[in-house]
Amino acid sequence: EPEVTQTPSHQVTQMGQEVILRCVPISNHLYFYWYRQILGQKVEFLVSFYNNEISEKSEIFDDQFSVERPDGSNFTLKIRSTKLEDSAMYFCASSLASGWGYTFGSGTRLTVV
Amino acid sequence: AQSVAQPEDQVNVAEGNPLTVKCTYSVSGNPYLFWYVQYPNRGLQFLLKYITGDNLVKGSYGFEAEFNKSQTSFHLKKPSALVSDSALYFCAVRAWSGTASKLTFGTGTRLQVTL
Numbered sequence: 138e139p140e141v142t143q144t145p146s147h148q149v150t151q152m153g154q155e156v157i158l159r160c161v162p163i164s165n166h167l168y169f170y171w172y173r174q175i176l177g178q179k180v181e182f183l184v185s186f187y188n189n190e191i192s193e194k195s196e197i198f199d200d201q202f203s204v205e206r207p208d209g210s211n212f213t214l215k216i217r218s219t220k221l222e223d224s225a226m227y228f229c230a231s232s233l234a235s236g237w238g239y240t241f242g243s244g245t246r247l248t249v250v
Numbered sequence: 251a252q253s254v255a256q257p258e259d260q261v262n263v264a265e266g267n268p269l270t271v272k273c274t275y276s277v278s279g280n281p282y283l284f285w286y287v288q289y290p291n292r293g294l295q296f297l298l299k300y301i302t303g304d305n306l307v308k309g310s311y312g313f314e315a316e317f318n319k320s321q322t323s324f325h326l327k328k329p330s331a332l333v334s335d336s337a338l339y340f341c342a343v344r345a346w347s348g349t350a351s352k353l354t355f356g357t358g359t360r361l362q363v364t365l
Contacts, residue, residue: 143293170352170353172353172355178357179340179355179356179357179358180294180340180342180355180358181355182352182354185352193352195352228293228294238296238299239284239296239353240296241286241293241294241295241296243292243293244292244293244294
């Protein structure tokens with residue numbers, strides 16, 4: 138069964154450093170998403186991406202965050218200058234059609250120290 | 251704005267007994283409804299979804315959910331619980347619109363199945 142692949146599974150970074158979280162969505166999917174889950178809390182939407190542009194973003198997704206689909210397969214989330222409160226599990230997801238059959242990756246645990 | 255409520259932080263059930271994990275939602279228009287399961291240190295695994303049609307939706311691992319429009323509920327059920335069902339369960343909703351749109355998750359319900 139097709140999977141969404143996320144790398145790395147765990148990343149530790151120092152406060153103020155830039156991080157890039159990588160995702161390979163399912164190959165024929167058209168819609169891409171990032172969500173995050175702070176430890177013990179609910180899963181929160183960050184951003185959705187379609188047709189090479191952001192289609193929706195939450196208030197969490199401020200200027201420190203950016204997304205990119207640099208080639209035909211990867212979808213990345215960049216955090217420009219990490220803060221302690223960015224420590225969370227970040228999930229990538231993709232779907233073939235809007236609102237249809239989201240598939241989530243296994244997540245990247247980001248720890249900011 | 252769309253929202254999901256999972257009123258129980260934890261549900262405890264004995265193996266072999268039926269289980270119910272509750273979810274109510276609020277959304278403008280017709281909803282898409284989902285259940286996901288999360289095992290420790292793992293990602294979100296899809297269980298089932300309701301888009302349209304039959305109100306009783308069957309999903310993976312013997313789970314099912316019943317969509318009730320009048321009560322705006324989408325409770326997850328299983329006739330006979332297994333210890334291996336112990337995990338964190340999330341209900342999610344999104345509005346039925348033409349553009350890529352976010353899923354809104356509930357706070358999660360921890361299911362504990364004991365022998």
